[in-house]
Amino acid sequence: MLEVLAAATKLSLYAGVFAGAGVALAATSLGEQSRFVRARARQIMRIAASVAMLSSIAVLLVLIFRLGGDFSGPTLSAIVETPTGLAAALQLGGGAVLLAFARSTLLGGAIPAAAGLALLASFAVNGHAASFNLAASAAAFIHVSAAAWWLGAILLLLPASKAIEVGAFAQLIRKFSQQALAIVALLLIAGVALILTLVNFNRPDWFTPYAQVLALKVLIASSVLALAVFNKLWLTPGLANEDGRSLAALKRAMNAEVILIGGVLATTAILTTYTSPHA
Amino acid sequence: MTRYFRSLLIGAAMALAATPALAHSTVKNTVPASGSILPASPGEITINFNEAARITSIILIAPGQPERKLDVMPSGSSTSFMVHDPKLATGRNEIKWKALSKDGHPIEGSIIIVIKPGAVPSSPPPAKNHDHH
Numbered sequence: 194m195l196e197v198l199a200a201a202t203k204l205s206l207y208a209g210v211f212a213g214a215g216v217a218l219a220a221t222s223l224g225e226q227s228r229f230v231r232a233r234a235r236q237i238m239r240i241a242a243s244v245a246m247l248s249s250i251a252v253l254l255v256l257i258f259r260l261g262g263d264f265s266g267p268t269l270s271a272i273v274e275t276p277t278g279l280a281a282a283l284q285l286g287g288g289a290v291l292l293a294f295a296r297s298t299l300l301g302g303a304i305p306a307a308a309g310l311a312l313l314a315s316f317a318v319n320g321h322a323a324s325f326n327l328a329a330s331a332a333a334f335i336h337v338s339a340a341a342w343w344l345g346a347i348l349l350l351l352p353a354s355k356a357i358e359v360g361a362f363a364q365l366i367r368k369f370s371q372q373a374l375a376i377v378a379l380l381l382i383a384g385v386a387l388i389l390t391l392v393n394f395n396r397p398d399w400f401t402p403y404a405q406v407l408a409l410k411v412l413i414a415s416s417v418l419a420l421a422v423f424n425k426l427w428l429t430p431g432l433a434n435e436d437g438r439s440l441a442a443l444k445r446a447m448n449a450e451v452i453l454i455g456g457v458l459a460t461t462a463i464l465t466t467y468t469s470p471h472a
Numbered sequence: 473m474t475r476y477f478r479s480l481l482i483g484a485a486m487a488l489a490a491t492p493a494l495a496h497s498t499v500k501n502t503v504p505a506s507g508s509i510l511p512a513s514p515g516e517i518t519i520n521f522n523e524a525a526r527i528t529s530i531i532l533i534a535p536g537q538p539e540r541k542l543d544v545m546p547s548g549s550s551t552s553f554m555v556h557d558p559k560l561a562t563g564r565n566e567i568k569w570k571a572l573s574k575d576g577h578p579i580e581g582s583i584i585i586v587i588k589p590g591a592v593p594s595s596p597p598p599a600k601n602h603d604h605h
Contacts (some may be wrong), residue, residue, distance in 0.1 A: 259527030259576050260529060261528050265528070267529070267547050269525065270548070271528050271571075272572070274548070274549075276576060319576040324576075
């Protein structure tokens with residue numbers, strides 16, 4: 194039961210952090226938005242930051258119960274004095290700043306973006322990768338930041354597809370595609386590096402439960418990537434001709450991407466709760 | 473561009489692969505070993521982990537007695553933890569522990585020690601320590 198709660202609260206935390214940080218990063222990188230899209234971005238950031246903070250507290254409470262549940266000195270110091278406490282501080286601090294400064298446009302939205310990076314850094318200071326070495330932590334940070342940016346950009350493009358005319362939307366999509374080339378490449382490089390670190394392929398029985406769930410995650414992530422390639426090669430060119438059918442198909446494809454990214458996050462919650470790289 | 477990313481990937485993989493693949497801490501051994509049969513309660517019980525962990529809870533379940541919390545030293549992060557004078561009762565004693573692993577995951581396990589007055593001390597093969605996450 195506690196494991197199910199742990200996985201559920203982690204999924205909620207991942208959703209809050211990725212959506213909030215992702216929208217903050219994408220809003221900064223994609224630049225000037227229409228008033229409607231800006232308002233929607235602030236709304237997503239505020240809701241996501243609140244979800245991230247509440248989930249972070251819930252994750253800590255579940256962890257305390259899994260450690261014995263007595264709020265004793267050893268349990269509390271095990272949390273406060275370790276990377277677990279640092280991760281929670283980054284989640285609560287980053288979430289609070291994102292909530293308070295979601296409206297800020299100072300320095301082109303640098304404050305929400307910095308708060309988003311603090312939220313994402315929480316996954317780089319604690320967990321499987323962080324317990325290896327600094328390089329693995331850095332790879333985890335790059336991986337989660339790029340994935341969050343991707344989700345955030347789609348969450349911004351969806352309202353933009355309704356609010357702005359097709360020509361302007363096509364321009365925004367072009368900008369997104371240009372940035373996505375480099376960011377998705379980083380996402381893949383960091384992801385492959387993490388797999389090579391966390392899965393010991395030298396073992397004859399390397400396909401452990403951890404590797405099996407990881408393979409499922411890679412499969413879902415690959416389908417998001419395949420969908421993104423389809424969007425870029427087949428649907429985006431139609432937008433330039435102000436083709437209404439291409440726009441409708443692109444919206445459906447982006448909604449599917451959001452659902453599939455949700456699947457990736459759910460698989461990650463299962464991976465980090467139920468399995469271990471060396472079990 | 474492709475060559476640049478390929479070099480980056482190889483470099484990242486080499487840097488990361490320099491560390492052996494271990495994430496959760498696991499128990500290396502305990503003294504006495506789990507499954508031991510002893511003539512009297514040992515003076516101390518030691519739990520050795522493969523890497524630093526923090527024990528947050530350790531309780532003794534002994535026959536005919538209510539669950540009892542045991543004091544463990546040190547209270548912070550360590551690879552080795554000791555319980556002094558656990559006062560194990562005659563019969564089957566289970567020492568259940570919970571800890572926070574280096575990677576932030578909760579881990580738990582138990583040590584079974586049977587106290588049988590007059591018995592010749594014996595311990596099973598080392599693999600009998602029970603720990604999981």
